[in-house]
Amino acid sequence: MIWYPYTPQKGYKEPILIKRATREFLYDENDIEYIDAVSSWWISIHGHNHPEIIKSVKQEIEKLDQVLLAGFTNTKALELAEKLIEFSENNFHTVFYSDNGSCAVEIAIKIAYQSFYNKNIKKNIIIKFSESYHGDTIGAMSVGGNSKFNLPFKDFFFPSKEFLSPDCYNCPVGKKKERCKEECLEKLENYVINNHSEIFAIIMEPLIQGANGMKIYKKDVLKKIDSLCKKFDIIFILDEVFTGFGRTGSKFAFMEADVKPDIIALAKGLSGGVLPIAATLINKKIYDNFFSERIEDTFFHGHTMTGNPSACSAALASIEVFEKENRIEDIKILEFYLKKYIKQLYEKYPNLILSPRVLGAVCAFELSDSFNPGEFKNHLLEKKIIIRPLGNTIYIAPPYIISNDSLIKIFHSIDIVLNDFTLL
Amino acid sequence: MIWYPYTPQKGYKEPILIKRATREFLYDENDIEYIDAVSSWWISIHGHNHPEIIKSVKQEIEKLDQVLLAGFTNTKALELAEKLIEFSENNFHTVFYSDNGSCAVEIAIKIAYQSFYNKNIKKNIIIKFSESYHGDTIGAMSVGGNSKFNLPFKDFFFPSKEFLSPDCYNCPVGKKKERCKEECLEKLENYVINNHSEIFAIIMEPLIQGANGMKIYKKDVLKKIDSLCKKFDIIFILDEVFTGFGRTGSKFAFMEADVKPDIIALAKGLSGGVLPIAATLINKKIYDNFFSERIEDTFFHGHTMTGNPSACSAALASIEVFEKENRIEDIKILEFYLKKYIKQLYEKYPNLILSPRVLGAVCAFELSDSFNPGEFKNHLLEKKIIIRPLGNTIYIAPPYIISNDSLIKIFHSIDIVLNDFTLL
Numbered sequence: 001m002i003w004y005p006y007t008p009q010k011g012y013k014e015p016i017l018i019k020r021a022t023r024e025f026l027y028d029e030n031d032i033e034y035i036d037a038v039s040s041w042w043i044s045i046h047g048h049n050h051p052e053i054i055k056s057v058k059q060e061i062e063k064l065d066q067v068l069l070a071g072f073t074n075t076k077a078l079e080l081a082e083k084l085i086e087f088s089e090n091n092f093h094t095v096f097y098s099d100n101g102s103c104a105v106e107i108a109i110k111i112a113y114q115s116f117y118n119k120n121i122k123k124n125i126i127i128k129f130s131e132s133y134h135g136d137t138i139g140a141m142s143v144g145g146n147s148k149f150n151l152p153f154k155d156f157f158f159p160s161k162e163f164l165s166p167d168c169y170n171c172p173v174g175k176k177k178e179r180c181k182e183e184c185l186e187k188l189e190n191y192v193i194n195n196h197s198e199i200f201a202i203i204m205e206p207l208i209q210g211a212n213g214m215k216i217y218k219k220d221v222l223k224k225i226d227s228l229c230k231k232f233d234i235i236f237i238l239d240e241v242f243t244g245f246g247r248t249g250s251k252f253a254f255m256e257a258d259v260k261p262d263i264i265a266l267a268k269g270l271s272g273g274v275l276p277i278a279a280t281l282i283n284k285k286i287y288d289n290f291f292s293e294r295i296e297d298t299f300f301h302g303h304t305m306t307g308n309p310s311a312c313s314a315a316l317a318s319i320e321v322f323e324k325e326n327r328i329e330d331i332k333i334l335e336f337y338l339k340k341y342i343k344q345l346y347e348k349y350p351n352l353i354l355s356p357r358v359l360g361a362v363c364a365f366e367l368s369d370s371f372n373p374g375e376f377k378n379h380l381l382e383k384k385i386i387i388r389p390l391g392n393t394i395y396i397a398p399p400y401i402i403s404n405d406s407l408i409k410i411f412h413s414i415d416i417v418l419n420d421f422t423l424l
Numbered sequence: 425m426i427w428y429p430y431t432p433q434k435g436y437k438e439p440i441l442i443k444r445a446t447r448e449f450l451y452d453e454n455d456i457e458y459i460d461a462v463s464s465w466w467i468s469i470h471g472h473n474h475p476e477i478i479k480s481v482k483q484e485i486e487k488l489d490q491v492l493l494a495g496f497t498n499t500k501a502l503e504l505a506e507k508l509i510e511f512s513e514n515n516f517h518t519v520f521y522s523d524n525g526s527c528a529v530e531i532a533i534k535i536a537y538q539s540f541y542n543k544n545i546k547k548n549i550i551i552k553f554s555e556s557y558h559g560d561t562i563g564a565m566s567v568g569g570n571s572k573f574n575l576p577f578k579d580f581f582f583p584s585k586e587f588l589s590p591d592c593y594n595c596p597v598g599k600k601k602e603r604c605k606e607e608c609l610e611k612l613e614n615y616v617i618n619n620h621s622e623i624f625a626i627i628m629e630p631l632i633q634g635a636n637g638m639k640i641y642k643k644d645v646l647k648k649i650d651s652l653c654k655k656f657d658i659i660f661i662l663d664e665v666f667t668g669f670g671r672t673g674s675k676f677a678f679m680e681a682d683v684k685p686d687i688i689a690l691a692k693g694l695s696g697g698v699l700p701i702a703a704t705l706i707n708k709k710i711y712d713n714f715f716s717e718r719i720e721d722t723f724f725h726g727h728t729m730t731g732n733p734s735a736c737s738a739a740l741a742s743i744e745v746f747e748k749e750n751r752i753e754d755i756k757i758l759e760f761y762l763k764k765y766i767k768q769l770y771e772k773y774p775n776l777i778l779s780p781r782v783l784g785a786v787c788a789f790e791l792s793d794s795f796n797p798g799e800f801k802n803h804l805l806e807k808k809i810i811i812r813p814l815g816n817t818i819y820i821a822p823p824y825i826i827s828n829d830s831l832i833k834i835f836h837s838i839d840i841v842l843n844d845f846t847l848l
Contacts, residue, residue: 002505003520003706003714005726006494010717015497020487026496040492041728049489057734058482063444065473065698068464070430071805071812072450073439081426096427099523099700100727106561110577117576124579136725137530138563138582149724152541153534155548158562158580268728274489276523276700276729282427290427293434300573301560302429303524304465304692305700310481310734381495388495 021048024402026386034384035406037396041388042210042242043273046321047399053272056317061310069097069307077307080316084266084279087251087319091260092281096299097306101241101267102135104278105203107301108263109139111282112201112235115289118297123200124159127188127234131165132204133211134239134265143203145212161199163188165209166217169355182224189228196232203237206253206261207359210242213393214364216357219257226259235286236261241278245269245322246331246400249360256360262286272318277311330400331361337404338363338396341411349418364395371421379420383413445472448826450810458808459830461820465812466634466666467697470745471823477696480741485734493521493731501731504740508690508703511675511743515684516705520723521730525665525691526559528702529627531725532687533563535706536625536659539713542721547624548583551612551658555589556628557635558663558689567627569636585623587612589633590641593779606648613652620656627661630677630685631783634666637817638788640781643681650683659710660685665702669693669746670755670824673784680784686710696742701735754824755785761828762787762820765835773842788819795845803844807837 004015016034018026024047026034039045046053060076067074081095096111098104109126116123130145141150142157145165150157166184168177173184192199206222209215229236238261243253247269250256254264263286267278290299305311321327338358342365346356354366367373373389380387387394396410428439440458442450448471450458463469470477484500491498505519520535522528533550540547554569565574566581569589574581590608592601597608616623630646633639653660662685667677671693674680678688687710691702714723729735745751762782766789770780778790791797797813804811811818820834 001509001518002493002497002501002731003518003711003723004494004497005520005730006722006724008717008719008722009711009715013495015493015495017502018488018491018496018498021489021491026491036491038492040490043490043728049486054485054489057485061478061481061698062473064442065445065478065696066464066467067442067445067450067460068462068812069426069439070428071437071439072442072810073426073428074442077426078441085425094425094427096429100527100729102527102727103524103561110562113580114576136727137527137561138533138566139561139580142562142580148719151720152538156537156563156566156582158582272489273729274485275734276727276732287427287433291433293432295432295572296575298430298432299427300430303526303560303700304467305524305697306429307426308700310699386496388492 023047045269053317060313076312080312093284096280098278102137102140104265105134106139107280127202129165131212166221167215201235222257271314274314275311379417447471469693477741484737500736504736517708520704522702526561526564528689529558530563531704551626553589555636590645591639625659646681695738698738699735803841
């Protein structure tokens with residue numbers, strides 16, 4: 001049997017068997033239609049089974065299943081690397097492939113650390129944020145905030161220095177974002193000024209911290225950290241596994257915030273949610289520290305299926321679809337409606353919906369403590385809407401191409417569930 | 425551009441562009457044929473692009489690209505889990521999916537640790553071996569032996585207790601395998617007897633340590649460690665990422681050695697080398713420590729593309745092909761010829777070939793120090809034979825279906841290269 005992730009093993013409801021999918025819709029074995037309001041863990045950015053992506057994989061897999069990516073290469077891996085650099089508007093120089101977000105983050109950390117090591121500089125401290133999430137492998141957990149996700153394993157973590165997360169809807173230092181001067185960063189700034197010679201990297205999720213509650217913060221926070229990194233020779237790593245490929249409204253969140261990270265980690269939306277693939281993008285300054293013939297300067301990291309032709313082909317097709325079908329425009333329209341519909345709902349249920357917020361193609365709010373989020377999820381599932389609360393945070397992160405009808409259905413369903421609750 | 429894994433970034437030869445593949449053959453852009461004597465990093469067990477695996481993926485991807493695997497499931501993920509349990513002859517109870525071997529190992533370690541943690545037992549020590557390799561993420565590196573692969577990162581590793589690796593062709597305690605009583609394990613046994621209450625797991629590669637030099641050891645070593653684990657309530661983890669699916673001559677190396685590990689990690693051959701997928705198989709005794717409704721007892725680990733229908737479909741087809749085409753028989757024949765051909769070569773070049781050895785579908789030897797392994801590789805590549813030395817260890821681990829003609833070509837090419845060298 002399957003051990004389902006993140007699932008208590010006793011008394012869980014049998015999972016719903018999904019047989020096929022298209023656009024924002026999933027269909028179970030009785031062909032009942034569900035709206036995938038979370039893009040299946042934030043991946044199906046073009047909706048499910050986009051025909052051009054599927055076609056591309058089917059063509060590629062006929063030719064070449066896999067070839068080891070050292071001493072040998074393949075066309076799709078080459079084309080995708082080129083495309084990713086172009087899509088990132090040449091902010092990066094080189095692409096390191098892997099298979100999932102956790103690995104893309106581990107690669108980012110290891111490259112950042114070794115980039116000083118290769119210059120005979122020993123910097124041991126990485127800065128992380130209290131509400132961050134970067135994946136579930138030991139290294140990725142080590143740079144995440146403490147949570148129930150990683151609690152049993154904290155003895156395995158390598159040391160890091162943690163600061164409070166920026167959060168403009170629940171400010172850790174009690175400010176209002178309209179008038180603040182990023183006071184949430186004061187401790188971090190002081191620490192960096194006093195310890196920069198030991199700090200090799202700062203890692204964070206740009207503009208929105210996903211898995212720990214869709215916490216949104218303003219661009220100026222990122223800009224300030226970016227400046228600090230530049231000033232003190234610290235590598236700025238952005239985990240764009242969730243935010244990459246349009247989620248925050250721009251191609252990447254770092255573009256939305258107009259900052260220049262040294263390394264970004266990508267996965268999820270990279271293949272349009274079709275096949276497992278991840279990538280870590282590295283700028284030339286960092287890469288140059290590895291540009292050496294010395295065996296000791298080599299980055300000894302690799303995953304066997306790296307540069308898989310089918311997965312690269314899916315990613316390449318996904319980016320082409322992103323550009324050709326003008327997803328940025330879709331996201332703008334989606335953002336407009338998310339703002340409109342959540343405002344209406346908030347006006348109707350100001351005591352049940354807390355901190356409503358929208359960024360690009362994400363809409364989130366906290367559910368009042370009076371309402372159990374698991375029950376909320378189940379009520380929506382009865383109405384064939386799929387969401388996944390993060391604690392008491394409810395969010396919608398649909399495929400960018402979701403129809404207005406489906407959006408209306410989602411918000412209408414939430415309305416009914418909340419209304420039923422008020423009548424109890 | 426692509427940052428190629430394990431590759432010095434300056435002065436490396438342009439990688440060869442592979443355009444298509446079939447059976448043991450890869451073809452470059454000029455349609456020049458190469459023999460893939462290492463199964464592209466040990467994955468293409470049925471050869472490249474086996475038509476039934478390719479067909480299966482093409483059919484599945486049309487229906488369902490991906491659905492989140494919590495609260496929802498898909499047919500291929502269910503069928504594969506069932507098939508894996510059956511293929512493992514019911515030695516395991518449940519299947520946890522991931523995307524690569526490093527992650528499958530991290531999952532094994534985390535599950536082993538939490539399995540005691542959930543019973544309020546704190547055991548902190550994991551035992552590893554000096555020449556082992558389990559992957560490149562921080563957790564997987566932590567349980568690997570020290571090598572150039574992980575040297576820069578040792579400050580990031582969690583603590584573990586290391587013992588000398590068993591190696592019957594270069595015994596760490598100077599014995600001969602025919603007459604030994606596994607004296608290589610004496611220190612380990614003493615340590616376990618005195619510290620078992622703190623040891624949660626022993627992790628090792630069964631029968632052959634792959635990436636650190638194809639070091640083969642006898643079944644009795646595994647049996648003794650298995651008994652120790654059973655006696656002292658220590659979880660026995662076998663990393664079958666390389667050995668799984670026939671490489672050592674049985675379906676799994678643990679079957680070849682007739683031991684009962686609690687957890688095994690699988691990847692590489694799992695999908696026949698077609699798509700990225702990995703799995704960690706767990707027995708009922710361990711699983712039962714998670715069989716609880718308590719949120720604290722939940723295993724909070726997951727990768728977004730987990731249970732990907734296309735990848736599961738490839739794996740399912742690969743196992744079906746393994747059984748239907750009777751791969752175990754192919755491996756027996758292959759083993760016979762590997763032994764025959766390496767013996768002939770050894771008799772001819774007893775001073776250049778050291779410790780020749782064969783286990784199942786792997787043939788390895790050390791190259792005399794007088795011959796640079798990189799040059800040896802290049803000479804074979806000129807003859808269109810692909811190998812990848814591990815230090816001065818030369819190995820062949822071909823697809824199980826390799827033709828005798830191709831095998832003869834490989835050994836004949838090695839013969840010529842060695843002969844040319846003796847004439848220098």
